[in-house]
Amino acid sequence: MPLDHRRLRGPEESQPPEVWAAAAGAGGAAAAEEEEAAAAAAAEEARDPCALRPLFARAGLLSQAEGSAYVELGGGTKVLCAAWGPREAAAEPGGGAAAGGRLVCEFRRAPFAGRGPRAAAGREAEREAAAALREALEPAVRLARYPRARLAVSALLLQDGGSALAAAVSAAALALADAGVEMYDLAVGCALCRPPGAAAAWLLQPSEPEERRAAARLTVALLPSLNQVSGLLGGGQGGPPDSWAQALRLGLDGCHRLYPVLRQSLLRAARRRAAPSTA
Amino acid sequence: MASVVLSEAEKLYIVHGVQEDLRVDGRGCEDYRCAEVETDVVSNTSGSARAKLGHTDILVGVKAEMGTPKLEKPDEGYLEFFVDCSANATPEFEGRGGEELGTEIANTLYRIFSSESCVDLKSLCINPREHCWVLYVDVLLLECGGNLFDAISIAVKAALFNTRIPKVRVLEDEEGSKEIELSDDPYDCIRLNVDEVPCVVTLSKIGYRHVVDATLQEEACSLASLLISVTSKGALTCMKKVGKGSLDPESIFEMMETGKRVGKSLHTSLQKILDEEESLGTTRQKVGFLG
Amino acid sequence: MAALELLSDEGYRADGRRAAELRKVRARMGVFAQADGSAYIEQGNTKALAVVYGPHEMRGSRSKALHDRALVNCQYSMATFSTSERKRRPHGDRKSSEMTLHLKQTFEAAILTQLYPRSQIDIYVQILQADGGNYCACVNAATLAVIDAGIPMRDYVCASSAGFVEDTPLADLSYIEEASGGPQVALALLPTSEQIALLEMNSRLHEDHLEEVIEAASKACKAVHAVLDQVVRDHVQEVTALLGD
Numbered sequence: 169m170p171l172d173h174r175r176l177r178g179p180e181e182s183q184p185p186e187v188w189a190a191a192a193g194a195g196g197a198a199a200a201e202e203e204e205a206a207a208a209a210a211a212e213e214a215r216d217p218c219a220l221r222p223l224f225a226r227a228g229l230l231s232q233a234e235g236s237a238y239v240e241l242g243g244g245t246k247v248l249c250a251a252w253g254p255r256e257a258a259a260e261p262g263g264g265a266a267a268g269g270r271l272v273c274e275f276r277r278a279p280f281a282g283r284g285p286r287a288a289a290g291r292e293a294e295r296e297a298a299a300a301l302r303e304a305l306e307p308a309v310r311l312a313r314y315p316r317a318r319l320a321v322s323a324l325l326l327q328d329g330g331s332a333l334a335a336a337v338s339a340a341a342l343a344l345a346d347a348g349v350e351m352y353d354l355a356v357g358c359a360l361c362r363p364p365g366a367a368a369a370w371l372l373q374p375s376e377p378e379e380r381r382a383a384a385r386l387t388v389a390l391l392p393s394l395n396q397v398s399g400l401l402g403g404g405q406g407g408p409p410d411s412w413a414q415a416l417r418l419g420l421d422g423c424h425r426l427y428p429v430l431r432q433s434l435l436r437a438a439r440r441r442a443a444p445s446t447a
Numbered sequence: 448m449a450s451v452v453l454s455e456a457e458k459l460y461i462v463h464g465v466q467e468d469l470r471v472d473g474r475g476c477e478d479y480r481c482a483e484v485e486t487d488v489v490s491n492t493s494g495s496a497r498a499k500l501g502h503t504d505i506l507v508g509v510k511a512e513m514g515t516p517k518l519e520k521p522d523e524g525y526l527e528f529f530v531d532c533s534a535n536a537t538p539e540f541e542g543r544g545g546e547e548l549g550t551e552i553a554n555t556l557y558r559i560f561s562s563e564s565c566v567d568l569k570s571l572c573i574n575p576r577e578h579c580w581v582l583y584v585d586v587l588l589l590e591c592g593g594n595l596f597d598a599i600s601i602a603v604k605a606a607l608f609n610t611r612i613p614k615v616r617v618l619e620d621e622e623g624s625k626e627i628e629l630s631d632d633p634y635d636c637i638r639l640n641v642d643e644v645p646c647v648v649t650l651s652k653i654g655y656r657h658v659v660d661a662t663l664q665e666e667a668c669s670l671a672s673l674l675i676s677v678t679s680k681g682a683l684t685c686m687k688k689v690g691k692g693s694l695d696p697e698s699i700f701e702m703m704e705t706g707k708r709v710g711k712s713l714h715t716s717l718q719k720i721l722d723e724e725e726s727l728g729t730t731r732q733k734v735g736f737l738g
Numbered sequence: 739m740a741a742l743e744l745l746s747d748e749g750y751r752a753d754g755r756r757a758a759e760l761r762k763v764r765a766r767m768g769v770f771a772q773a774d775g776s777a778y779i780e781q782g783n784t785k786a787l788a789v790v791y792g793p794h795e796m797r798g799s800r801s802k803a804l805h806d807r808a809l810v811n812c813q814y815s816m817a818t819f820s821t822s823e824r825k826r827r828p829h830g831d832r833k834s835s836e837m838t839l840h841l842k843q844t845f846e847a848a849i850l851t852q853l854y855p856r857s858q859i860d861i862y863v864q865i866l867q868a869d870g871g872n873y874c875a876c877v878n879a880a881t882l883a884v885i886d887a888g889i890p891m892r893d894y895v896c897a898s899s900a901g902f903v904e905d906t907p908l909a910d911l912s913y914i915e916e917a918s919g920g921p922q923v924a925l926a927l928l929p930t931s932e933q934i935a936l937l938e939m940n941s942r943l944h945e946d947h948l949e950e951v952i953e954a955a956s957k958a959c960k961a962v963h964a965v966l967d968q969v970v971r972d973h974v975q976e977v978t979a980l981l982g983d
Contacts, residue, residue, distance in 0.1 A: 296554040307671070307693035384562075386686065396693035400673070403558040406645070406682030409703040420696055489867050490783065492819045502771055506866065508819030531828045534813050534862040535773070535789045538797060541813055541862070543830075585818040587828075587864075589787070590770045736778035736787065737766050 217371045220422055221331075223429050225338070227346040227437035235347025237433075239339040243375045244329030249339035251347040254317035269314030273302040274322040275336060282328045282376075297333050304337045304357065304389035304399025310350040319349060330376040331359035337389045337399065338430060345434055353391035354430055355398050358422040360386045360415050362404070370415040372422045386412070388419035392427040451663045461668045462654040470658065470665070477709055479660045484601065484720050486609035488735050493582075494610030497735070498602035501662060502592025505599050507584065507606040511613075513627075514581040516572060524571025524579035528556040530586040530599075537591070545588070552586070552599065555687065559600070559676045562684045564643050566607065574617045574625060582610070593662040596674055600647035601717060607644060608721050611636040645676035645684045646713050648706040652694060657702050659709050673702045677710030679718070744903045744915055752914055753782075760898070760910045760958055763965045765879070767886045767973040775887025779879040782912060783869035788879035790887040792859035808854035812841040814876060816865040837873060840936060844877055844926045847935040848895045849884065859889060870913035871899050873924050873938075878962060885970055893928035894966055895935050898958035900925070900951050902943055907954035925955040929963040932956070 222242035230236035233250035240246045257270055275298040277290065301323060309319065321344060323336040337357030345351055361374040361382035370386075371378060379385065384404030391398050397420070402412075453461075461471055468475050480501040489495040492508040499505075517525060530552040532545025539545075560566065571580040584606065586599055614630040614637060630636075651661040651669035661669060670692025676685040683703065688694060694702075724731060745751055755761070761782030770776040775790035796803045803809065814837035815829035829838075845861060861884065863876040877897035884891060900923045901908045901915055908915065916922060921943035926936040943951065 292550070292554060292557075295550060296558075299551060299554075303688060303690070306691045391693060394693070395696065397688065397696055397699060398693040400686055400688035400694075400699070402687070403561050403676075403685035405562050405564065406643075406678050406680075406684040408681065409683055409707045412683050412686060413700050413703060416696065416699060489785075489817075489819060491822050491867060491869075495819070504770065506817070508817065510819050510824045512824060529818060531815075531818060533815060533828065533864055534860070535770070535776075535787060535864055537772075538791050538860050538862075541811075541860070583818070583824050585824075587817050587866075589864075590772055592772065735780075735785075736769055737764055737780070 215371065217369045218418065218421075219372065220425055221373045221375075223338075223426060225342060225430055225433040227342045227434050228441060233343075233347075235343045235345070235349070237339045237342035237346055239335045239342070241329065241331060241335055241373065244327050245332055245335050245376075246326040246329075247323055247332065247335045247339045248326055249321065249323045249336065249343040251322075251340070251343035251349065252320040253347045253349055254314045254319055257316055257318035268311035269317040269319055271302055271306055271309060271311060272318060272320045273298045273305065273340070274320070275301055275325070275333075276323070277325045277328065277332075280327075281325050297336070300333060300387070300399060300401045301336060301340055303401075304355050305340055305344065307396065307398040308341060308351050308353055308355045308391055309344060310352060313350050319344070328376060330374045330379045331357075331387075333357065333387045333401070334359040334373070334389075337387075338426065342430055342434060346437055353393050353396075354427070354434075355389050356392055356423040356426050356430060357387060357389045357399070358419045358426065360388070360402075360419050360422075362407070362411075362415070364405070370411075370418055372418055386415050386419060388416060388423060390420055390423035392424055451667050453664060453667050457664075458668050461665060465653045465656050465658055465665075468656075472662070474660075476656055476658045477705060479597075479709075479713065480662075482598075482601065484605050484717065485734060486605050486721065486724055488733070493612060494606045494608070496602050496605035496609055498598050498605060500592075500594060500598040500601070500660065502590055503594060503598040504588075504590040504592075505595075505602040506587040506589055507599075507602040508587070509606045509610045510583045510585070511580045511610065512583060513573070513578055516576060516579040520568070521576040522572045523568035524581060525568060526560055526566065526582045526584055528553045528560075528584050528586070530556070530588065532588045535590065536588045540588075552595065555596065555674070555685075556584070556586075556599070556603070558687070559645055559647065559685045562645075565684070566644060567640055570637060570639075571612070573615055573627065577625070578617075578627060580612055582607075582612075591663075593664075593666050594649055594660045596647045596649050597660060600645070600676065601713075604641055604644045604646060604717065605721060607639050608641045610639055612639075613637075643678055643680075645678045646710055646717070647674055647676045647685075648710045648713065649674045649689075650702040650706055651690075652692070652698065652702075657698065657705065659705070673699060673706070675703060675706040675710070677707055677714070679711065679714035681707045681711050683707065744918060744920075745906060745908070749906075751908065753912055757906050758909050758954060758957065760961055761912065763878075763962060765882055765966065765969045767882050767969060768977075773883075773887075775883040775885070775889070777879050777882030777886055779875055779882065781871060781875045781878070781910070783867060784865070784871055784875045785867040786863055786865050786872070786875040786879040788861065788863045788876065788883040790859065790861050790880070790883040790889070792887070793854040793857040793889065794860075796856070796858050803856045803858075806855050807851035808849070808856075809858045810842055810846050810849060810851065810861065811858055812838050812845065812861045812863070814838045814841055814863050814865075816868060816872070820865050820868045837876070840873060840938065841876060841880065844895055844897075844936045845880065845884070848881075848891045848893065848928060850890045850892060853890060859884075868913070870911050870916045874898050874910075874926075874962075877926050878966060882966060882969065886973075893930050893933075894963055895926050896929055896959040896962040896966060897924065897926040897936075898955050898962055899923065900955035900958065902947055902951050905947075907947075907951045909954050909958035921951070923951050923955050925952060925959060927956050927959040929960050 235251040334357030341355040386402030389399030483499040494509040530549040651672040671690040874897040
């Protein structure tokens with residue numbers, strides 16, 4: 169067989185050494201892991217399940233995109249979003265059944281977003297997140313006003329510190345609004361998770377370690393002034409409907425509390441844009 | 448999906464009917480269409496099933512193949528889902544046309560089965576870190592007449608129920624090298640416990656009410672639906688909003704309650720059919736597509 | 739390893755058939771309601787589904803339309819669980835593209851395409867379980883589906899394979915016979931006029947034997963034709979009985 173001498177061929181799959189280390193040196197490593205888990209549990213005890221993480225949002229920061237937004241959650245989730253207003257759509261696949269425009273969403277994780285390589289489920293997870301993003305935004309945008317046009321939103325997750333999809337929904341809605349797209353309302357995203365254990369309560373806006381340990385997760389997107397749920401995606405260990413309903417209520421409450429912050433940032437962006445022309 | 452074009456009058460007719468709890472085909476809002484389920488339809492799989500719900504026709508084949516366990520879970524096997532939206536269902540799926548829908552459904556299936564209690568994955572492990580059974584669950588869409596997700600979940604559950612995995616033994620010689628020996632007896636096999644495998648119930652919002660098991664026409668009238676997966680005990684394992692519209696929080700709570708109720712009865716009737724088929728054993732006349 | 743005995747001294751094949759004997763053929767038309775025509779066929783353990791849409795307006799680019807006849811568009815796919823080793827893709831690989839092309843050629847020869855200028859006929863076949871003779875099962879299923887769709891054809895197209903082992907031609911090869919690597923002929927025949935729609939041969943066969951093998955295959959095709967004809971007649975009778983009520 170001819171060999172390619174120009175490059176060294178590594179194994180097709182690479183594996184982080186931690187996984188093996190944990191099993192081999194069962195004593196020390198396992199103990200350390202347990203400690204970590206205990207610490208996390210203790211932190212959970214101390215944490216108020218209804219507490220929201222501080223949110224920073226800024227709209228209109230990219231000059232090339234028509235609309236853009238950056239959302240950061242305290243604890244390290246950073247999402248950058250750009251939106252492009254109506255463009256003429258290429259021949260629509262599947263016939264012209266839809267009278268309105270199309271919203272095209274993209275969700276990407278930066279290669280440095282998470283800890284360790286996440287190549288395994290990467291592409292599929294990105295695609296699912298993009299579909300969820302589209303479902304959450306579609307009800308908010310007045311697509312009927314843009315017949316045969318195409319609106320594009322691209323979200324880039326710079327750092328994953330938990331609740332990434334929720335942050336992306338908020339950022340994408342801000343970016344669309346910043347691009348001057350006609351909308352009914354902003355979509356606000358909020359994530360929740362339930363730690364393992366029968367009686368565990370749902371936590372609002374989980375951090376990345378909390379999310380990793382979680383038995384069940386839920387992401388809610390709300391149009392606050394219409395009080396309509398535009399997106400809902402969750403799964404995990406089964407629970408009675410009441411428990412999920414409670415989670416939903418908590419999430420909606422969180423969305424309502426986040427809404428003013430997002431509106432403020434949009435207003436600020438509009439003022440900033442208006443300022444140079446008046447001066 | 449075969450596209451349906453409805454006039455405003457037709458839509459109004461359906462919406463008003465739903466308001467009165469009487470649907471176009473005579474069902475109430477919480478009634479399923481007549482479902483047909485048959486297991487063991489493809490003989491060279493480990494388990495297979497065909498589910499027919501109205502015009503929606505799904506064939507599922509499960510193949511057990513040996514693989515290496517995932518690193519994070521060295522003592523468990525795993526499930527792989529693949530959905531083939533074949534051109535049989537509609538010409539739009541020709542070539543790569545069905546891929547998008549296929550991956551979307553597969554992702555939803557992964558999400559539904561993400562709960563650890565669904566299938567006992569530990570029983571699929573042959574030898575930790577080295578060998579495990581990988582169950583390839585391949586879904587083939589033959590015809591879609593609305594309510595794909597529910598029909599697929601029914602077929603998947605039936606196929607998993609039907610799955611028989613040959614028993615293997617691990618032999619270790621003095622040098623520590625391991626050898627895997629397949630049991631000689633073809634009837635000596637592992638069965639999966641499917642009690643905890645959830646079924647999907649899709650509730651479509653039409654007007655002010657919601658219906659289960661919507662037909663294509665009804666789906667065209669509905670702006671948004673809620674997809675929930677329910678186990679036989681009534682626990683929710685997955686929740687997802689699908690469609691272009693949005694939902695009122697109050698109606699979501701109602702839909703969840705309805706979904707739980709409907710899902711439980713769906714599980715009971717499905718289990719009854721499966722047990723009945725099982726009891727007939729080899730005497731059962733296989734119908735397949737000839738019936 | 740001793741080679742598998744494909745033909746015993748007594749003249750029986752591995753699955754107990756005689757050299758010229760076919761596997762059991764069972765078929766049904768009108769399996770699906772949404773398609774214009776559909777059919778399902780079982781030839782032994784090979785199971786195939788065929789669906790026909792059309793004739794309809796051209797889909798996609800109109801530049802492909804033929805001004806004097808209809809375009810026959812085929813797709814051959816195999817369910818991922820149809821073979822004993824799981825397949826990774828249902829279609830799009832080289833083998834299924836080749837099959838697609840063969841089917842297209844076969845049906846272009848049989849359908850009266852000149853009746854439908856500027857339109858398109860879609861034939862989609864799906865192998866649900868593969869046990870040799872996939873092409874033949876597909877052609878037979880597609881013939882029934884085309885008839886079910888009411889598209890006029892010159893004649894039935896019936897297909898059968900044939901092999902050659904120990905100086906004897908074998909009709910309707912099963913998977914093990916195909917896999918043994920002997921010569922293989924696939925023949926699609928219009929039985930009444932005895933015209934050949936497609937003939938394909940693999941591997942090596944002495945010229946002198948070719949005629950015998952083709953003869954065996956065409957005999958098998960005619961036997962298949964008798965079965966298919968019966969299926970069509972039964973189906974039509976059933977449907978008219980339903981209409982009569």
